[in-house]
Amino acid sequence: MKSREKEDKLPARIPLSRERVLTCAVSIADRDGIGALTMRSLAAALEVKPMSLYYYVANKGEILDAIVDMVYAEIDVPSADGDWDDEMRRRAASVRDALGRHPWAIGLLESRTAPGPATLRHHDATLGVLRGAGFSVKAAAHAYALLDSYTYGFAMQEAALPFNGPDTAASITDPIVQLFATGQYPHLMEIATEHVLQPGYDFGDEFAIGLELILESLSRWIGRD
Amino acid sequence: MKSREKEDKLPARIPLSRERVLTCAVSIADRDGIGALTMRSLAAALEVKPMSLYYYVANKGEILDAIVDMVYAEIDVPSADGDWDDEMRRRAASVRDALGRHPWAIGLLESRTAPGPATLRHHDATLGVLRGAGFSVKAAAHAYALLDSYTYGFAMQEAALPFNGPDTAASITDPIVQLFATGQYPHLMEIATEHVLQPGYDFGDEFAIGLELILESLSRWIGRD
DNA sequence: TCGCATTTTCGTACTTTGTAAGTTAAGCTC
DNA sequence: GAGCTTAACTTACAAAGTACGAAAATGCGA
Numbered sequence: 001m002k003s004r005e006k007e008d009k010l011p012a013r014i015p016l017s018r019e020r021v022l023t024c025a026v027s028i029a030d031r032d033g034i035g036a037l038t039m040r041s042l043a044a045a046l047e048v049k050p051m052s053l054y055y056y057v058a059n060k061g062e063i064l065d066a067i068v069d070m071v072y073a074e075i076d077v078p079s080a081d082g083d084w085d086d087e088m089r090r091r092a093a094s095v096r097d098a099l100g101r102h103p104w105a106i107g108l109l110e111s112r113t114a115p116g117p118a119t120l121r122h123h124d125a126t127l128g129v130l131r132g133a134g135f136s137v138k139a140a141a142h143a144y145a146l147l148d149s150y151t152y153g154f155a156m157q158e159a160a161l162p163f164n165g166p167d168t169a170a171s172i173t174d175p176i177v178q179l180f181a182t183g184q185y186p187h188l189m190e191i192a193t194e195h196v197l198q199p200g201y202d203f204g205d206e207f208a209i210g211l212e213l214i215l216e217s218l219s220r221w222i223g224r225d
Numbered sequence: 226m227k228s229r230e231k232e233d234k235l236p237a238r239i240p241l242s243r244e245r246v247l248t249c250a251v252s253i254a255d256r257d258g259i260g261a262l263t264m265r266s267l268a269a270a271l272e273v274k275p276m277s278l279y280y281y282v283a284n285k286g287e288i289l290d291a292i293v294d295m296v297y298a299e300i301d302v303p304s305a306d307g308d309w310d311d312e313m314r315r316r317a318a319s320v321r322d323a324l325g326r327h328p329w330a331i332g333l334l335e336s337r338t339a340p341g342p343a344t345l346r347h348h349d350a351t352l353g354v355l356r357g358a359g360f361s362v363k364a365a366a367h368a369y370a371l372l373d374s375y376t377y378g379f380a381m382q383e384a385a386l387p388f389n390g391p392d393t394a395a396s397i398t399d400p401i402v403q404l405f406a407t408g409q410y411p412h413l414m415e416i417a418t419e420h421v422l423q424p425g426y427d428f429g430d431e432f433a434i435g436l437e438l439i440l441e442s443l444s445r446w447i448g449r450d
Numbered sequence: 451t452c453g454c455a456t457t458t459t460c461g462t463a464c465t466t467t468g469t470a471a472g473t474t475a476a477g478c479t480c
Numbered sequence: 481g482a483g484c485t486t487a488a489c490t491t492a493c494a495a496a497g498t499a500c501g502a503a504a505a506t507g508c509g510a
Contacts, residue, residue, distance in 0.1 A: 153378025
């Protein structure tokens with residue numbers, strides 16, 4: 001009967017765990033941005049006091065490293081079977097999706113330099129596909145640098161856009177168009193009116209276009225070097 | 226005799242100004258990272274009390290927006306004379322240089338969404354060169370997205386590297402090689418030993434290779450669409 | 451069931467940050 | 481000199497990370 005008291009009030013609280021701390025951290029960052037991810041907000045979301053978190057993580061930096069690796073874990077690992085270019089297409093799309101779901105991760109990629117296991121596994125598998133397709137060691141390195149630069153850079157630009165998806169541009173860009181209308185930026189004006197503000201426009205569509213160009217050119221590197 | 230007292234002690238202090246605040250902010254970020262740029266450290270560097278800064282800037286966010294634009298102002302504006310591809314080469318190199326000097330700016334590009342005048346001017350001129358070279362409005366937009374994604378993405382990867390320049394890798398990568406030596410990451414191991422750790426290796430060299438591939442393919446877009 | 455050790459959670463407190471609100475101290479104009 | 485403007489400062493507070501150690505919960509052998 002002694003343990004009765006707590007069973008009455010506490011709804012059988014799920015115990016904390018490193019996993020729970022980290023997944024909750026990801027949700028907060030997804031919903032409100034990394035800026036909103038503080039030890040205090042995290043603790044509150046887990047219905048716990050701030051200092052309890054330090055039993056599972058050494059400090060906030062460790063949380064950041066860990067959630068970046070969790071994002072990598074969401075990315076499709078390319079397969080050594082299947083065409084190399086299809087695998088790269090699938091991988092690139094998967095990276096873009098993951099970074100779209102977790103845009104805060106883009107900013108962390110360049111500040112955190114402790115790659116986790118999912119990160120390493122991903123890079124290793126990707127290089128494996130390129131090598132298997134006949135790229136030399138050097139060519140594979142060059143190809144990977146190119147593909148990754150494009151993919152990250154595109155995701156970064158997408159994250160910086162104040163709009164998302166088809167047609168959402170117009171509502172936001174009205175004030176910007178006002179600025180362009182001064183005539184100081186004729187080419188931005190032209191692009192805005194004749195392309196970006198057209199119905200159905202979606203910046204995300206440009207991703208596939210650039211990727212195809214890169215993949216096509218890369219195919220000529222196979223067997224060389 | 227009233228104003229005497231201060232003439233004795235104060236060594237004719239240079240008055241504060243928005244310009245001085247912002248250039249000092251850039252130096253601090255360059256030297257110690259954006260993390261070290263606080264209103265207090267900035268004030269201290271200017272030999273002033275923190276709150277004095279608020280006479281020249283509304284808040285810290287305004288400083289961040291402004292220094293990003295200052296980085297853009299350092300980037301060569303491509304010229305409408307000259308070959309389009311040479312201009313793009315020059316521009317890309319200039320962007321990479323500027324972001325290399327100010328790596329903190331990369332992280333801000335995706336979080337700050339208030340483009341300054343230098344930023345707008347730069348984008349407008351770049352689009353102008355592409356249009357002048359015969360790219361259609363759409364093709365110019367696609368080309369620009371591709372070039373910029375690559376350039377930003379590459380700069381971002383470069384910034385994330387723990388080493389810089391030729392040959393500096395070895396000292397840092399030794400512990401990493403230990404990790405690879407477990408055999409879990411055979412392709413990373415291969416790339417490390419046969420490419421990255423070779424004498425004279427410089428990740429920065431990969432930039433030109435990818436850029437040439439992109440420019441070559443882009444030339445086929447001229448006149449189409 | 452009790453006592454005790456281990457595991458888990460928390461309380462308090464200090465430091466650093468951005469900045470709101472109001473204050474002092476020069477100069478400038480009339 | 482009165483009053484205004486410009487420029488810098490003082491004080492104060494809320495929010496953040498986390499050091500240190502105590503408290504509570506839990507599990508387990510006797």
